Amino acid sequence: MQLKYSKIRGFTLIEVIITSFILAVGLLAVVAMQAVAKRSSFETHQRTVAMILAEDMVERVRLNHIAWQANNPATVTVGDGQTARSKPACAEDSGLMTACSLADVVNYDLYHWEYGLYAKAAGAKGGLVKPNGCVLLSANGELTVVVTWLSRQSFSGITSSNTVTANCGAQSDKRRKMALTTRVAS
Numbered sequence: 001m002q003l004k005y006s007k008i009r010g011f012t013l014i015e016v017i018i019t020s021f022i023l024a025v026g027l028l029a030v031v032a033m034q035a036v037a038k039r040s041s042f043e044t045h046q047r048t049v050a051m052i053l054a055e056d057m058v059e060r061v062r063l064n065h066i067a068w069q070a071n072n073p074a075t076v077t078v079g080d081g082q083t084a085r086s087k088p089a090c091a092e093d094s095g096l097m098t099a100c101s102l103a104d105v106v107n108y109d110l111y112h113w114e115y116g117l118y119a120k121a122a123g124a125k126g127g128l129v130k131p132n133g134c135v136l137l138s139a140n141g142e143l144t145v146v147v148t149w150l151s152r153q154s155f156s157g158i159t160s161s162n163t164v165t166a167n168c169g170a171q172s173d174k175r176r177k178m179a180l181t182t183r184v185a186s
Contacts, residue, residue, distance in 0.1 A: 079132035132169035
């Protein structure tokens with residue numbers, strides 16, 4: 001006698017478990033990918049803010065180059081671990097400056113730059129983490145502006161031969177640096 005087997009239809013429990021496991025692994029991969037994207041996005045944002053702040057200081061020195069060259073304050077450091085700068089008495093909140101000395105103009109530039117480093121402006125969000133800014137204007141008109149901040153990830157193997165860049169901010173394997181060097185009119 002011959003037995004006829006009907007075709008088995010539907011899923012077995014084993015097939016459902018295997019499918020669930022594959023889906024779970026796929027979802028974990030998607031979550032991990034999202035975490036990497038978020039971290040990369042944060043690092044990119046920090047670098048963009050640092051570049052904007054460095055360019056801001058370069059433009060401030062270019063606009064007020066007479067005041068900066070007259071005062072030529074060696075290397076100036078602002079930010080984390082430094083004494084906070086105060087706004088010069090001759091400067092108003094509107095930006096109007098009356099009867100200011102050249103030193104006051106330089107201090108006002110540094111005050112506003114420090115303000116930007118910490119993102120203290122009304123409604124500002126997304127400032128740098130533990131920022132420092134360094135400015136060096138040499139006698140020959142070469143201007144170096146460095147912005148440093150703390151990153152989430154360690155990084156090693158890069159050294160700088162430029163002393164302004166190397167000495168700006170606390171040394172750490174998580175410290176990131178953005179440096180701009182240019183010439184200013186004499």
